Amino acid sequence: MAKSLITLTTDFGEADYYVAAMKGVILSINPAAEIVDLTHQIAAHDIYAAAFTLKCCYADFPKDTIHVVVVDPGVGSNRRPILVMTDNYRFVGPDNGVFSYIYQSEQVNRVVHLTTEHYFRLPVSNTFHGRDIFAPSAAYVSKLVEWRMMGEEIDDPVHFNIPAPAMLPDGHIRGHVIHIDRFGNVITNITKTQLTDEVLQGGVKVRLGKLEAARVLTHFGEAGPNELFAYFGSAGFLELAVPRQSAARMAETRRGAEVEVVVN
Amino acid sequence: MAKSLITLTTDFGEADYYVAAMKGVILSINPAAEIVDLTHQIAAHDIYAAAFTLKCCYADFPKDTIHVVVVDPGVGSNRRPILVMTDNYRFVGPDNGVFSYIYQSEQVNRVVHLTTEHYFRLPVSNTFHGRDIFAPSAAYVSKLVEWRMMGEEIDDPVHFNIPAPAMLPDGHIRGHVIHIDRFGNVITNITKTQLTDEVLQGGVKVRLGKLEAARVLTHFGEAGPNELFAYFGSAGFLELAVPRQSAARMAETRRGAEVEVVVN
Amino acid sequence: MAKSLITLTTDFGEADYYVAAMKGVILSINPAAEIVDLTHQIAAHDIYAAAFTLKCCYADFPKDTIHVVVVDPGVGSNRRPILVMTDNYRFVGPDNGVFSYIYQSEQVNRVVHLTTEHYFRLPVSNTFHGRDIFAPSAAYVSKLVEWRMMGEEIDDPVHFNIPAPAMLPDGHIRGHVIHIDRFGNVITNITKTQLTDEVLQGGVKVRLGKLEAARVLTHFGEAGPNELFAYFGSAGFLELAVPRQSAARMAETRRGAEVEVVVN
Numbered sequence: 073m074a075k076s077l078i079t080l081t082t083d084f085g086e087a088d089y090y091v092a093a094m095k096g097v098i099l100s101i102n103p104a105a106e107i108v109d110l111t112h113q114i115a116a117h118d119i120y121a122a123a124f125t126l127k128c129c130y131a132d133f134p135k136d137t138i139h140v141v142v143v144d145p146g147v148g149s150n151r152r153p154i155l156v157m158t159d160n161y162r163f164v165g166p167d168n169g170v171f172s173y174i175y176q177s178e179q180v181n182r183v184v185h186l187t188t189e190h191y192f193r194l195p196v197s198n199t200f201h202g203r204d205i206f207a208p209s210a211a212y213v214s215k216l217v218e219w220r221m222m223g224e225e226i227d228d229p230v231h232f233n234i235p236a237p238a239m240l241p242d243g244h245i246r247g248h249v250i251h252i253d254r255f256g257n258v259i260t261n262i263t264k265t266q267l268t269d270e271v272l273q274g275g276v277k278v279r280l281g282k283l284e285a286a287r288v289l290t291h292f293g294e295a296g297p298n299e300l301f302a303y304f305g306s307a308g309f310l311e312l313a314v315p316r317q318s319a320a321r322m323a324e325t326r327r328g329a330e331v332e333v334v335v336n
Numbered sequence: 337m338a339k340s341l342i343t344l345t346t347d348f349g350e351a352d353y354y355v356a357a358m359k360g361v362i363l364s365i366n367p368a369a370e371i372v373d374l375t376h377q378i379a380a381h382d383i384y385a386a387a388f389t390l391k392c393c394y395a396d397f398p399k400d401t402i403h404v405v406v407v408d409p410g411v412g413s414n415r416r417p418i419l420v421m422t423d424n425y426r427f428v429g430p431d432n433g434v435f436s437y438i439y440q441s442e443q444v445n446r447v448v449h450l451t452t453e454h455y456f457r458l459p460v461s462n463t464f465h466g467r468d469i470f471a472p473s474a475a476y477v478s479k480l481v482e483w484r485m486m487g488e489e490i491d492d493p494v495h496f497n498i499p500a501p502a503m504l505p506d507g508h509i510r511g512h513v514i515h516i517d518r519f520g521n522v523i524t525n526i527t528k529t530q531l532t533d534e535v536l537q538g539g540v541k542v543r544l545g546k547l548e549a550a551r552v553l554t555h556f557g558e559a560g561p562n563e564l565f566a567y568f569g570s571a572g573f574l575e576l577a578v579p580r581q582s583a584a585r586m587a588e589t590r591r592g593a594e595v596e597v598v599v600n
Numbered sequence: 601m602a603k604s605l606i607t608l609t610t611d612f613g614e615a616d617y618y619v620a621a622m623k624g625v626i627l628s629i630n631p632a633a634e635i636v637d638l639t640h641q642i643a644a645h646d647i648y649a650a651a652f653t654l655k656c657c658y659a660d661f662p663k664d665t666i667h668v669v670v671v672d673p674g675v676g677s678n679r680r681p682i683l684v685m686t687d688n689y690r691f692v693g694p695d696n697g698v699f700s701y702i703y704q705s706e707q708v709n710r711v712v713h714l715t716t717e718h719y720f721r722l723p724v725s726n727t728f729h730g731r732d733i734f735a736p737s738a739a740y741v742s743k744l745v746e747w748r749m750m751g752e753e754i755d756d757p758v759h760f761n762i763p764a765p766a767m768l769p770d771g772h773i774r775g776h777v778i779h780i781d782r783f784g785n786v787i788t789n790i791t792k793t794q795l796t797d798e799v800l801q802g803g804v805k806v807r808l809g810k811l812e813a814a815r816v817l818t819h820f821g822e823a824g825p826n827e828l829f830a831y832f833g834s835a836g837f838l839e840l841a842v843p844r845q846s847a848a849r850m851a852e853t854r855r856g857a858e859v860e861v862v863v864n
Contacts, residue, residue, distance in 0.1 A: 086376075089374065089393040108624075110617065131624075137624075254616075350639055353835075357656070363661065413819070463831075
């Protein structure tokens with residue numbers, strides 16, 4: 073049997089038995105599965121942070137990797153468990169918007185509502201679908217069970233609104249804050265597609281909340297103390313930071329807020 | 337060589353080299369071993385928490401998995417290192433009661449005092465038997481070394497007292513608190529074997545310390561603010577919680593305390 | 601393809617996508633690689649702690665294991681990425697001294713400056729060489745790519761000064777503090793090579809900062825409350841501790857400070 077790669081992203085932490093139970097269930101169904109922890113330290117119920125974290129690294133994994141996300145505030149309600157099938161990957165998790173970025177960046181071929189109890193761990197608890205639905209479903213997907221056996225195709229998966237950066241008439245760029253990391257660094261949805269190297273060479277300012285970054289740096293070391301500066305982070309997005317301080321707190325900004333690149 | 341699954345449960349945390357050293361030792365002896373972290377965040381020396389955590393997920397792993405537990409306040413003393421062989425699994429760890437639940441729930445075929453230095457990492461340190469005794473012993477077990485080579489059978493392994501729930505003459509059920517998780521949720525030893533769906537339908541109250549839960553819910557979302565409520569958790573036990581607060585602190589209870597289900 | 605073992609030591613923590621991205625990159629290049637986390641909780645930019653942690657367990661891993669260390673305060677500057685080849689292991693990381701202990705304890709056959717972009721993840725970001733240089737380089741090393749293809753041999757790798765313990769004319773031993781762990785335990789560079797069992801039997805004192813340990817114990821349990829005591833730790837070094845307190849803080853010492861063993 074081919075080695076199958078399954079990644080896990082949850083808000084379970086690592087102190088309890090929850091992650092281990094998921095791994096035991098997967099390996100009981102498919103001993104050839106290889107499991108990689110993406111992270112288990114998503115803030116409790118923060119589907120936006122889970123979506124962002126997945127977005128930043130899912131494509132570094134080999135083709136056909138199965139990415140499982142269990143950040144699931146609606147566990148036990150009637151939110152749907154789903155399987156998302158794209159050209160390159162498969163994704164298993166709750167239908168709560170956690171795959172919103174995937175719907176944008178991947179060629180999605182099918183979204184399946186997982187309904188077949190045969191592929192669940194029974195009895196299904198009300199509080200732990202990670203173990204009882206998502207882990208076993210992912211394991212069966214890794215064993216190449218046909219999706220038609222596992223549920224029905226749907227065409228209305230939940231996704232949260234991700235505004236695209238806008239090019240303004242004066243040449244400025246309006247984007248949004250999509251993530252704030254634990255250091256208070258602010259990640260925007262602006263990439264080099266909008267803020268090209270050509271535009272950068274002419275010089276820009278970046279307005280964030282109450283502050284303004286006067287320049288876009290290529291190395292952190294160049295920033296002055298207390299300086300809000302912008303840079304392109306390792307995930308490809310324009311980010312804003314202040315050395316050793318929280319840019320988010322200093323600028324009084326938060327996820328969803330506007331950010332504007334002003335071209336000189 | 338068949339793939340052998342070995343799980344690790346310790347109180348070592350993940351910041352130091354301790355867990356890595358155990359893994360290196362295992363893989364040096366059996367390169368085909370596959371290691372799964374159960375958790376390394378057991379509170380220091382808390383054998384009760386380790387026993388409970390193991391109990392909640394060991395059976396989700398495939399048959400023949402080797403579960404290693406190193407929560408070992410007696411390291412360096414003359415407490416015995418043991419191998420517990422059951423119909424389905426093998427367990428390696430210190431003989432300090434950490435396998436007490438296993439002795440109840442599994443068909444135990446043999447408990448072996450591990451004494452053969454040939455299967456240890458030498459010289460054995462006084463402070464790190466996880467690396468020097470338990471990891472190599474588990475690795476040799478995974479290579480199917482005959483137990484007779486590794487030590488001698490014993491018939492008096494240490495176990496801590498786990499009181500069974502009692503059915504009282506008035507139909508009430510008396511149980512005990514067996515675990516308090518990091519959210520302050522209180523896990524009791526009462527299961528659906530005692531508190532059947534039939535009894536539940538008639539309505540019950542659950543007395544815990546200074547408080548009383550007026551109902552057993554199936555979904556957390558139904559609980560009111562500050563309400564102590566009961567529910568069956570994902571490990572199959574009756575648990576008590578208060579939304580966003582510590583039920584254990586509010587009820588002023590602790591591990592070992594009595595809990596009583598009052599039938600209406 | 602033979603199974604290749606790769607360990608990872610970083611200061612990335614486990615909450616973000618960084619470690620997962622490295623694993624995805626490695627497994628995309630060499631699906632047969634087996635990855636073991638050494639730790640990701642090195643204090644930010646603490647190359648000394650990373651060097652010590654690696655030293656304490658690298659040799660517990662099987663021959664030919666590839667140890668990757670990404671504690672890299674100079675990321676984006678012109679510090680060199682290197683591959684260290686020894687008789688038993690290979691090491692990949694930044695040339696900032698993090699392999700200083702390895703240069704002492706292993707037979708080093710070659711240090712290679714990794715320069716061939718073909719073996720990098722392109723484009724190489726300024727801030728995440730763990731993903732873009734070290735992970736892919738290690739993966740290609742695990743696929744037995746010839747080192748000549750990957751860069752050029754160098755003879756001046758950076759190493760920080762590790763003073764050897766000195767035997768003083770009066771028979772005393774002068775060593776240094778090489779690590780302080782998170783409990784405040786103080787690890788010195790003195791081993792049984794200097795402080796032999798024979799010397800120990802005659803009785804010694806150990807001077808550390810403002811304090812003196814009156815004895816070298818073999819079991820922690822023998823120490824009195826508030827007693828500074830010495831012992832040989834599981835990594836083979838003479839260590840100093842105070843029960844349930846920080847020996848480093850009580851003695852007012854720090855990494856690099858002198859420690860003296862006074863023979864009776």
